[in-house]
Amino acid sequence: MKTIGLIGGMSWESSLEYYRIINENVKDNLGDPHSCKSIMYSVDFAEFEKLQHQGKWDILTDKMIKIAVNLEKSGADLILICTNTMHKMAPEVQKNIQIPLLHIADAAAEAIRAEKMNTVGLLGTKFTMEEDFYKNRLKKDYNIDVIVPDEQDREFVHNVIYQELISGIINPESKNKFKQIRLYN
Structure with missing residues (x-):
């Protein structure tokens, strides 16, 4: 089983849903007591929300790249961003990691x-x-x-x-x- 690197916290409510759905799918496909192998990096959304509304997408892109690189170094085999909006910088994040970033639009x-x-x-x-x-x-x-x-x-x-x-x-x-x-x- 591959290890999923989850970039979450935007908001934690959203991340909770991603985590729940992923694990339900693993359980449905592999049976109990299976669950997904994952590493989650959860951000403080207050900081990210402020930067979003200030239009500071360059700073957010740098932060997202660093998080993805850290997840890759920690053993993630692929990356998921647990929110729609932050896929805005998905192409830049993908360019900076060697593992796939699964895009929500796909x-x-x-x-x-x-x-x-x-x-x-x-x-x-x-x-x-x-x-x-x-x-x-x-x-x-x-x-x-x-x-x-x-x-x-x-x-x-x-x-x-x-x-x-x-x-x-x-x-x-x-x-x-x-x-x-x-x-x-």
Whole structure:
């Protein structure tokens, strides 16, 4: 079994889900009492969130590279980033390590293809919805069209992520508003 290097903490709530799902899949495929071999580097998200909103992606890229290199040196056979937004710097991280970085958009594309869909809606942070690092990978590598909400709804989704979801808050009002979001090309 390969050892997965997990870059987590963005937020720890998200990392918990990745860890749970990975281990459930290992158990489903190999049976009890199997679990994944993994090494997790969990960041202090307060620092990363501040840098994101200040637009200091160069500093974040350097930090992500250092973390990935450390995970590789610690014995990881592959890297997973336990959040969508930080895949913005995935190409730079991959250039600086010798092991594969599994891109979340590739996994999403596999699931989209399995459902025989060619167009999907994308909800995430404003960085993920507005920038091209995720949408372009789906379009260029898999010919999947991506649609996003209008500016007002993108702002709403972004705020729910940073003010509720990263703290484990599932607000029924926010959940209902998510269901009403319209997506546009």
